[in-house]
Amino acid sequence: MMQRSAGPAVLLPSENAPLAIRRGALGRCPACGEGRIFGRYLKVRDVCDACGTELHHHRADDFPPYIVIFIVAHVVGYGIYLTETRFAGLPLALQAVLWPVVTVGLSLALLQPVKGAVVALQYALGMHGFGRARAVGAGANRESAG
């Protein structure tokens, strides 16, 4: 009867949006927190391998890079400002190597967690196909349980 009881507890989107976003930022399925959201670096899996939640409904598009640019520009910009005001003796050649490396490294490090959080936010808000899939999935769960 209760076929899904052995699997992970699935979080319905409107139940706890901050938890879903935290799970997404950690690269985990926003619904169950156990399955992985990414198959590769930035490729979102079609379906969670732990709970079966459809993840292909996301439309993250360019929003994660916009967020990453916003964060990295502020961090690097402030770093350059601090370097120029407090460590004025730092050689320009060192800065010419340091800041591009910091910029690229920080961008690559932030892209996946930010994209995971954006996908999880869309899940939590029931955006795109997530709301419909959730209603269908909840109905299917009730039918299989009852």
Ligand SMILES: [Zn+2]
């Ligand atoms: Zn899952």
